[in-house]
Amino acid sequence: MKLERRLAWPCRDCTVRSSSFCGTLIDRSSSRPPSAQNQISQVFLSADRHNVIRHSGKKYLSGPFVLCKGWAYRFYRFPDGRRQILSVLIPGDMFSAFTLLDPHSDFSVQAVTDIKVCQLGQDDIKRELAAEPGICDAFGKICSIEIDEIISTSIDLNERDAVKRIVGFVQRLVKRLSDRGIAIRADAYPFPLSHTDIADATGLTPDDVNRAIQNLRENSIIDISNNKIIIIDPAKFEKHAMVPARE
Amino acid sequence: MKLERRLAWPCRDCTVRSSSFCGTLIDRSSSRPPSAQNQISQVFLSADRHNVIRHSGKKYLSGPFVLCKGWAYRFYRFPDGRRQILSVLIPGDMFSAFTLLDPHSDFSVQAVTDIKVCQLGQDDIKRELAAEPGICDAFGKICSIEIDEIISTSIDLNERDAVKRIVGFVQRLVKRLSDRGIAIRADAYPFPLSHTDIADATGLTPDDVNRAIQNLRENSIIDISNNKIIIIDPAKFEKHAMVPARE
DNA sequence: CGGTCAATTGACGAATCTCAATCACCGTGG
DNA sequence: CCACGGTGATTGAGATTCGTCAATTGACCG
Numbered sequence A, B: 001m002k003l004e005r006r007l008a009w010p011c012r013d014c015t016v017r018s019s020s021f022c023g024t025l026i027d028r029s030s031s032r033p034p035s036a037q038n039q040i041s042q043v044f045l046s047a048d049r050h051n052v053i054r055h056s057g058k059k060y061l062s063g064p065f066v067l068c069k070g071w072a073y074r075f076y077r078f079p080d081g082r083r084q085i086l087s088v089l090i091p092g093d094m095f096s097a098f099t100l101l102d103p104h105s106d107f108s109v110q111a112v113t114d115i116k117v118c119q120l121g122q123d124d125i126k127r128e129l130a131a132e133p134g135i136c137d138a139f140g141k142i143c144s145i146e147i148d149e150i151i152s153t154s155i156d157l158n159e160r161d162a163v164k165r166i167v168g169f170v171q172r173l174v175k176r177l178s179d180r181g182i183a184i185r186a187d188a189y190p191f192p193l194s195h196t197d198i199a200d201a202t203g204l205t206p207d208d209v210n211r212a213i214q215n216l217r218e219n220s221i222i223d224i225s226n227n228k229i230i231i232i233d234p235a236k237f238e239k240h241a242m243v244p245a246r247e
Numbered sequence C: 001c002g003g004t005c006a007a008t009t010g011a012c013g014a015a016t017c018t019c020a021a022t023c024a025c026c027g028t029g030g
Numbered sequence D: 001c002c003a004c005g006g007t008g009a010t011t012g013a014g015a016t017t018c019g020t021c022a023a024t025t026g027a028c029c030g
Helices: A021-033 A123-130 A132-159 A162-179 A193-202 A206-218 A234-239 B021-031 B120-133 B133-158 B162-179 B195-202 B206-220 B234-239
Strands: A002-004 A041-047 A050-054 A065-069 A074-078 A083-089 A107-109 A114-120 A188-190 A222-225 A229-233 B002-004 B043-048 B053-056 B067-069 B070-079 B085-088 B106-112 B115-120 B188-192 B222-225 B230-231
Touching: A021 A114, A021 A123, A021 A132, A074 A193, A083 A132, A083 A193, A083 B133, A114 A123, A123 A132, A123 B133, A132 A193, A132 B085, A132 B133, A162 A188, A162 A193, A162 A206, A162 A222, A162 A229, A193 A206, A206 A222, A234 B053, B021 B115, B021 B133, B043 B188, B043 B230, B070 B195, B085 B133, B085 B195, B115 B120, B120 B133, B133 B162, B133 B195, B162 B188, B162 B195, B162 B206, B162 B222, B162 B234, B195 B206, B206 B222
Parallel strands: none
Antiparallel strands: A002 A041, A041 A114, A050 A107, A065 A114, A074 A083, A074 A107, A188 A229, A222 A229, B002 B043, B043 B115, B053 B106, B067 B115, B070 B085, B070 B106, B188 B230, B222 B230
């Protein structure tokens, strides 16, 4: 992994600055008079697609990171070789917010595309959290999104039907892309994940992911191919969701 | 649900006081000179077994709670009537720690046995978190345990084998019981969950839970019956775990 | 002594996994 | 420029596991 120790590099031109936690962090703390006291230390790194940039159990890259550019995912690997993808990371995502609550949190991270990441100073963030209530609220929000993602994944895995698992997974991902302004058109988004990736996230086999995606394509709901997803029928797509009912 | 608004009631004799977050909270804040400034407001409530004491989507019982006595679980209900149990609550558990980070977090809670719960003042806890670093660390720890539980559940649901799902679920539960000193003997713990409860937590049918439990009993690994669990062969029990490997 | 609920069991069908083979694409090296 | 090798997508057939359904049993309660 290449290391580029530049202090104020790409944030100026960051496309997700306004919609990510790290944007809030940087903009808030720079709204006060700059001093040594409110700098957030940043180290920028880049990695090629398919590289594992963080291995669970190894501490050489600790602390909170932000994905600046490209796609990646957090995952666990099992003794038998299978993986469980915990969350797909898109530009602006922190991995993981919980690192701040629990320094021992443990997972691997692999690049899907070529990526650029930024390591943030853990103590600097904690200082800002204590000093700025607005940042504290923003932190609570990204924690809540992360928990929601895990719980929803849990619920999807419980849901037996392969097609619905994939629809749920894709829906949450598309919503996050949309919230962060990452889109090709109103109904089309980048989608660099392979069938194997989707399989590891949904607990299916790549074979079945393929069959389910074809099913969705034949039924004119969504089309995932050529590194992008097209929402053919938004109404049908929404309806396929498995939402918990109010008790 | 009956309401018993007594201020310093059962905490004096609480059996899990030393091993729970709320014990830490109460003991820490009372180590300072008592004043109106560092009281934690408490409201005690009791409910009968099988009662739903909190409905997702309804706000009449908001804020963080602690389960003082008995068993319960947090869950979602689906439109088709099935439930997903998010976590089993045992005495000393807070539901949920994340309520503090995300006031909109939303779930239902149902009593398994007759229970007693305690509603804590949200603002009081936040005040203590800011004032006492020790409490802040303890809070990070229970958050981390809660996240771990959700992630492990997710991983178990990905695991296709019914027996292993149940072993994973039971293992984590037994570890939490053990950590909190809730045991009948060294190898036996209370276990008031029905097969249906286990099914809703593991994503199986009650039928299959039954078959899996019998399998485990016939293989002399664990025996779940009569509201208790006996670890027949701790070594075999441990080995059945599905632990993520180090990458 | 009915009535309800949970546990149990068996038979059957449906969904998914496994395995194997083929195809399509892409970057590499000759 | 093209053959080659690797990866991912695709497809088919068969095995396995789990869910569904129906019926029985046993425990507990009023």
